[in-house]
Amino acid sequence: MTETTWTSPWAGLAVAGVAVLLGLVLASLDALVRGAPAPGGRPVLRAVTPLRAGARLLLERRRTTLAPDRLLRTVALVATPVLALLSAAVLPFGGRSVVSTSADLVWFNAAEALLWAAVWLLGWGPNAVHPLVGAYRFLAQGLAYELPLMFAIITVGVGAGSLRATDVVAAQADGNWFLWTMPVAFVVFLLGAAAFAFWGPFRAPAGADLAGGVLAEVSGVDRLLVQVGRAVFLGVAAATAAAWFLGGQDGPVLPGPVWYALKTLAVMALLVGVGRRWPVVRPERFADVAWVVLLPATILQSAVAAVLVLGGFYR
Amino acid sequence: MTELTLQVVLTVAAALVGTGLFGALSQQSIVMVMMGLELVVNGVLLAAGAAWAFLTPQLPGAQVLVLMATVVMAVEMAMGFAVALAIYRARQVDTVDAAEDLAG
Amino acid sequence: MTELLVLAALGGVAVCTGVLVFVVDSMARATFSLLASFLATGAALLVMDLAYLGLLTILMMTIEMAIMAVFMIMLMMNPAGLVPMTMVHNTTGSAVVGAAAFVLLTVGVWTTDWPDRPGPPPDDATAQVGEAVMGDYMLVMILVGVVLLATMVAGIALATHRGRYDRFGPDLDRRAPDDPVRGGLPR
Numbered sequence: 001m002t003e004t005t006w007t008s009p010w011a012g013l014a015v016a017g018v019a020v021l022l023g024l025v026l027a028s029l030d031a032l033v034r035g036a037p038a039p040g041g042r043p044v045l046r047a048v049t050p051l052r053a054g055a056r057l058l059l060e061r062r063r064t065t066l067a068p069d070r071l072l073r074t075v076a077l078v079a080t081p082v083l084a085l086l087s088a089a090v091l092p093f094g095g096r097s098v099v100s101t102s103a104d105l106v107w108f109n110a111a112e113a114l115l116w117a118a119v120w121l122l123g124w125g126p127n128a129v130h131p132l133v134g135a136y137r138f139l140a141q142g143l144a145y146e147l148p149l150m151f152a153i154i155t156v157g158v159g160a161g162s163l164r165a166t167d168v169v170a171a172q173a174d175g176n177w178f179l180w181t182m183p184v185a186f187v188v189f190l191l192g193a194a195a196f197a198f199w200g201p202f203r204a205p206a207g208a209d210l211a212g213g214v215l216a217e218v219s220g221v222d223r224l225l226v227q228v229g230r231a232v233f234l235g236v237a238a239a240t241a242a243a244w245f246l247g248g249q250d251g252p253v254l255p256g257p258v259w260y261a262l263k264t265l266a267v268m269a270l271l272v273g274v275g276r277r278w279p280v281v282r283p284e285r286f287a288d289v290a291w292v293v294l295l296p297a298t299i300l301q302s303a304v305a306a307v308l309v310l311g312g313f314y315r
Numbered sequence: 316m317t318e319l320t321l322q323v324v325l326t327v328a329a330a331l332v333g334t335g336l337f338g339a340l341s342q343q344s345i346v347m348v349m350m351g352l353e354l355v356v357n358g359v360l361l362a363a364g365a366a367w368a369f370l371t372p373q374l375p376g377a378q379v380l381v382l383m384a385t386v387v388m389a390v391e392m393a394m395g396f397a398v399a400l401a402i403y404r405a406r407q408v409d410t411v412d413a414a415e416d417l418a419g
Numbered sequence: 420m421t422e423l424l425v426l427a428a429l430g431g432v433a434v435c436t437g438v439l440v441f442v443v444d445s446m447a448r449a450t451f452s453l454l455a456s457f458l459a460t461g462a463a464l465l466v467m468d469l470a471y472l473g474l475l476t477i478l479m480m481t482i483e484m485a486i487m488a489v490f491m492i493m494l495m496m497n498p499a500g501l502v503p504m505t506m507v508h509n510t511t512g513s514a515v516v517g518a519a520a521f522v523l524l525t526v527g528v529w530t531t532d533w534p535d536r537p538g539p540p541p542d543d544a545t546a547q548v549g550e551a552v553m554g555d556y557m558l559v560m561i562l563v564g565v566v567l568l569a570t571m572v573a574g575i576a577l578a579t580h581r582g583r584y585d586r587f588g589p590d591l592d593r594r595a596p597d598d599p600v601r602g603g604l605p606r
Contacts, residue, residue, distance in 0.1 A: 102545035110478040118487040219534035288602030318533050327430030329524035337517030338441045347535040356467050361460050368467035372540035374553030381472045386563050390570045397577035407506045409494045
């Protein structure tokens with residue numbers, strides 16, 4: 001199955017660049033919607049706020065805490081952006097991806113699950129109270145979002161009859177987007193994406209009530225790494241949703257990559273537009289909703305997809 | 316070459332089993348004992364995977380064995396933590412030595 | 420040859436981090452050392468063309484170890500290892516048993532006359548295991564499902580300290596349960 005993988009080493013770099021770009025676009029959209037401080041009093045320039053904040057973090061001096069666990073802290077700081085880039089490795093572009101295994105969907109899921117370890121270590125590393133409480137909040141939130149997210153991903157695999165990302169896109173050719181038959185899985189996937197990037201309504205692990213939670217004691221370049229990781233993860237998740245539920249490059253008239261970009265932008269706009277209008281959800285409340293409402297809903301959703309597969313709907 | 320690779324991987328699996336056994340037997344804390352057991356099952360995972368790749372790639376049996384090993388780990392974790400919590404609640408015990416009277 | 424070297428390197432990582440679990444003082448480091456061992460095993464499975472099982476191992480073990488860390492910190496004295504301490508018993512005996520198991524298994528591994536591989540691995544190992552658990556091994560999977568359900572019920576029954584009388588009152592006549600943590604749904 002080599003034809004679904006790029007063999008050129010440049011492909012990896014290119015996709016990493018695309019992933020960073022996705023993160024930047026998402027952060028800019030987020031800054032626009034959030035109403036970040038506008039440089040020079042011009043609201044349009046809000047879009048460059050993430051770049052300015054990033055440059056400031058580059059110059060900022062790093063703070064350290066008393067007796068931190070340096071090794072584990074470093075692991076967490078490096079792991080967050082690396083995992084975000086790894087999740088982009090299975091993004092399908094024109095029938096290919098950087099990594100193409102027979103279980104790409106699980107690859108994305110595993111990259112996101114490794115965040116559990118990274119975020120917990122981020123909270124454990126500094127040897128301070130607020131980050132540790134934030135880390136525990138993330139685990140509680142993880143127990144809530146993980147199973148519905150897994151079922152949402154499984155539903156995609158059921159519909160495509162394959163766990164390979166390029167097969168998933170191929171199965172949605174000619175407007176047979178999975179969104180039409182899997183709306184619940186689509187919504188849950190985006191909820192899960194916001195939750196694992198602890199962003200928007202799910203930012204309780206880094207909440208203001210915890211003085212920044214897991215982010216309270218990271219500063220300078222360290223903070224930049226984590227924030228870039230979160231933004232890239234969310235941006236890649238939006239592109240993944242566009243590929244898995246909206247058919248990726250599928251669309252009339254316009255060339256495929258344009259469709260792909262438009263769909264990704266639309267998903268990002270939806271994510272940011274809705275996500276920034278919700279108040280922060282407390283993890284224990286979300287856990288209740290996730291297990292009592294979302295989990296049965298996603299199981300039903302995958303059952304619906306399975307019945308449709310048996311009825312020959314997807315081909 | 317496949318035979319040599321198989322033997323090397325199985326030796327690694329044996330080392331994992333041996334290390335895990337040492338940990339499970341020598342540690343006092345209940346949670347650390349569980350870590351040792353996990354390491355033993357880790358060896359089983361690796362050995363079953365190697366058996367599939369180098370002995371019977373045409374048959375799914377070894378793959379199912381890997382799945383079973385992960386299930387065993389999940390069950391071991393869930394029950395282990397539940398028992399650790401229960402005995403800690405009942406008598407503030409967190410080491411196996413303090414629970415010797417439970418031995419049949 | 421490359422496969423052998425990569426697998427040997429990953430195996431070395433798995434064993435070294437596995438040993439470190441019982442060497443380091445910090446419980447957090449011990450837990451994540453064990454996770455590193457599992458990640459190396461998962462990567463080895465990936466190298467051996469077992470994409471689904473390798474990724475599954477990585478995914479599951481990460482979540483398991485994150486939960487494990489919570490329990491390690493909760494139930495262990497000295498979780499950060501800031502004060503050197505050992506909590507071991509019968510180290511010599513345990514070492515002998517562990518070493519004996521290793522030697523026994525290794526002798527078996529190197530003296531067995533392993534059969535030749537009948538053919539190359541299939542194109543899609545994931546499809547192979549998927550068809551197996553939905554076909555010949557269906558009964559196994561049904562049993563696994565029951566076992567996991569029983570585990571969930573038993574685990575909650577053992578771990579919780581509040582029964583239905585605590586939640587619904589001595590006569591079980593409370594409409595909404597009295598829980599210390601409020602859920603997110605209106606009840």
